[in-house]
Amino acid sequence: MSESQPKVIIIDDEADIRHLLTMTLVQMKLDVVSCKNISEAKSAMEEQSFNFCLTDLKLPDGNGLDLVRYTKKHYPHMPIAVITAYSTTEKAIEAMKLGAFDFLSKPIDLNHLRQLLKHAFKFSAQQEEPKKEAIYKVFAGDDTYATSLRKNIAKVKGSQAPVVIIGEPGTEKEGLAKVIHQQSSRANNALVFLDLEAHDASTLEKLLFHNDQSCQSFLSRADEGTLVISNLHLLTLPLQKRLLQSIEDKSYSLGDDAEPAMLDIRLIVCTETDLCKLVKQGQLREDLYFRINVINLTIPPLRERKNDLEAIANSYLEDFRSNKSLSPATLKKLLEHDFNFNYREMENALLKACTLSSGEKIEPEDLILMDTSPDESGDSLDELDRGNQPLDQFLEAIERREIEKALEYTRWNRTEAAKHLQISFRTIRYKMKKLGIQ
Template sequence: MKEAHEKETDPPLVLVVDDDTDHLILVQRWLIKAGYLVDGASHGRQALARIERQRPDLVITDLAMDEMDGLQLIEQIQLRDPLLPVIMVSGEADIPQALQAAHQGVVDFLVKPVERGTLLEKVAETLARLGTAAAASEGPIAGCYVHRSTTSAELLQRARQAATGDAPILIDGPTGAGKQLLARCIHEASERREGPFVSIACGALPEQLLASELFGHVPGAFTGATERHQGLFQTASGGTLLLKDVDELTLDAQARLLQAIDQMQVQPLGASEPVPTDVRVIATTHVDLAAAVDAGHFREDLYYRLRVVPLHLPPLVERREDIPALVEHFLQQLGSDKRFSPAGLQLLVSADWPGNVRQLRNVVEHCQLMSPGEIIPENLVAEALEGLGSAPPTLDEARAAFERRYLAGLLRATNGNVTNAARLAGRNRTEFYKLLHRHELDPKQFRGGD
C-alpha cells in the first residue's frame, strides 16, 4: 500500500533543494517510493528556474547553501508565489533562523538527520492542510473554471484557499475575462455554497435606488417607497454578495458599504435601527482601484477592506493555453458535435482577444453555427475574427456611454447651464454634478461666447 493517496489525477509534485548531493538523492528516493512526483535542485537559482518551468505543490529546501541560502530562496518564492508551501531542513537546530523561517511563511522546520517517516508525515500533513492534490482533487473551483495554463492554475489555487474563509475578496481584471464566474466558483467551493449567490452591477442604478437595493428601505423612506424592501445584504444572508464594478459606487455609497462590511449590519433607508447581516462580500473591478484611490474617486479605507484577498484575473492573451480547453467547453455547452480544424484552432489560440473569454465564446458560437460540415475550417475562423475585431460592449458599458452622450447633449442644449440641465434631467443639482463628475464632463466646456 502506498503512503501517498492514489489518485486518478497526477500525484503532487515536490521540489527538493539541497546542495548536499547525497541528502538530495536520499530525500528524492523517499518521496518517489511514497508515490510523489519529484524534482530536484542543487542550489537556489536552479530551484527558481524549476519553479518557473513547472510549479510544484510543495518545496523542501535546505537552509545552509552557497550563493543563495534557504531563507533567501524562500524570500524569492514568496515574491513569486506567496501560497507555495515550503518545508525547511537545517543541519542545526538554529532557533533564530527557525523563527525567521516561520515569519517568512515556512510551514515546518526539520533538523537533520531527518527520519524518513517524519519527513513523509510532514509532507502529507502539509499537502492535506493546504488542500493540494495530495489530499483532495482540485474540487469545485477547478470543476467550474475551465483552464489548462499554469497562470490559471495558480490563480485557482489562491481562489481555493480564499474559499475556506469569509474575508472580503477583490477580483480585478479586464472586461469579459470571467470575474463573475470566478466569484461564483469561490462561492460554490466555500461553506456558504448552500446559501444564496446574489450579484448586483454597481453602475447600473441611480444612487438612491442602488442604496435601496443594497441596504433596503422602510415605507416612507423616499417618494414612492410604500412598502418595506429587503436589501441584497439581507437577501444574500448565509451566502455571498457579488458587487460587480465596485468602482462605480459613489463616495456616499462607498461609506455605507464600508460600514456594512465592518459592522456586519445595515441600516435600511428610513429605518431607525440597523439590521444584522451574514454575507461574504466579493467585489470586482476592471479599473486600477489604487489609481482611483490616488485620484480621490475611491475611498482608501474601503479599498483595503475589500482587498483582504486580492485576485488578479489576467486577460486571455496572457493565458493562451486555456483557449483550446475553453473552445471544447463552449462547443459542449452549445450541444455541438463539430470540431475546429487544427489550423482553425491555431488561429483562435494566436488571436488578440480584446474582449477576452466573452469574445472567444461569441466566435465559437458563430463558427459552429455557420460551418456546414463537422470540421470548422480555418477560413471561417478568419472571417469570424475579422468580423469581431473588437469586443461588443457590455450592458454596463453601453449604458455608461449612453448616459455620457445624454448628459453632454443636455449641457449643449442649455449652453452649459447646470441648473437648467438638471431640471431637464429630472435631477437635483447635487446629483447632477455627481453624474457630471463620474463622466468627467465640465459644464464650462459647453458655454459659448464667454
C-alpha cells in the same frame, strides 16, 4: 462531518475569556478544549482532531498569526479564526491573507460567533464530502496564469475573506465569483450580483440599504450568502463609509427608529481597474480598500494566453457538448485574432460556429469574429448610401446598427457593449429605449 459533536479548540491566555467561550460553546452542544498558549494547543492538536480553532492574536509564547501558519501547514482542512481588538483589525486582515477562515473583534458578539461557527462547520462538512468542482473555462490549460489562479482559488475556499477580482472586460470576473461562491460554505444561500454602473447614482443608497414593501435591499437579499459588486468606486464616499460600517459591524440600519438588522455576507468586488489606483484618484475610500483588499485574483486577458488558447477553446466546445473540434486552419485564425472582449467573445464566436458548422470540424468560414478594423469592414460608412433619408434618420440607422452589433458580440451585456462603444451605461440605455432595441 461525523454524527458526534463537533469539536472546537480555543486558545486564549485570559482565563475568564476561555471560560466564557467554553460555556457558550458547550451550551451550543459542542465539544470544547481550551488552551492558554500555543504550546498547549499544538499538543492538543496532535492528540485529537478538531473541526474548528479559535485563537487570540496575543499569546504568551507567540501570536495568533504563528498559529495560523502552523495550522494551515499541518491541519489545512481545519478552519481557524482569530480574536482581535477592534483597534487592531489590520492584524486580522493579515491573518486572513495567511489563510484564516475569519476573525472576531472584542468584545465578542455571541451572535457573530454563532454565524462564524455555522459557516466553519459547513466548510468542514464539505471537506469530508467533496463535490464536483464547478467548471470555469479560464482555468483551462497549464500556463503560469492558469496554474497560479487554480492555486489561489484553493486558498479562497477555506476563507470568509473578501475577494477582489481584477480583469479586463470579458474576462468572466462574475463567472469566477460564482465559482468562489459555489465552493464556499455559503453555496446553498443567495448569490447576488450588483453592477453599480447599471443604476442611477441617485438610487444606489436605496438599492443597497433600504427595505420596504416594494423593494428588498441588495444587502438584505445577500444575507447569509455572497454579494458581488462591480464598479464599487461609483458609490459616493459617504455611501462607501456606510458600506464599510455595515461590513465591520455585521449589521446595517433599516432606517427610521428600527433596530439594525444583522448582516452575514461575503463580499466579492469585480473591477477592471486596480483598486489602489482608485484610492489614489480619490474615487475609493482608503479604509474601505484596506478592509476588502484581502484576497486578490487577477484574470489575464486572452491575448496573453496564446499558448493555452487551444485548451481554452476546447473547454468551451466540451461545455457546449457539440462533439465538434477545431481544424488547424481555424485554430490559426483564432490565434491571430485580438479578442478585445476576451473569453466572453471567444465563447460567443465558438457557440455560433458550432451552429454554422455542418461537419465534425469547425472550419475558418464557420467563425464570425468581431471586426477590430472598421476601415476594412464591408459595412464601412463610405459604402453606406443615405439615399432620400433625412439626416437624423440616417444617423439613427447607423446608431442602431452599431449598438446592435456591440450587443450581439457582448451577448447582450449592456455594460460591456457601452464600454466597447465608449459611451456611458446611461447613454446606451437611453438610446436602446429611443431606438426600440430590445
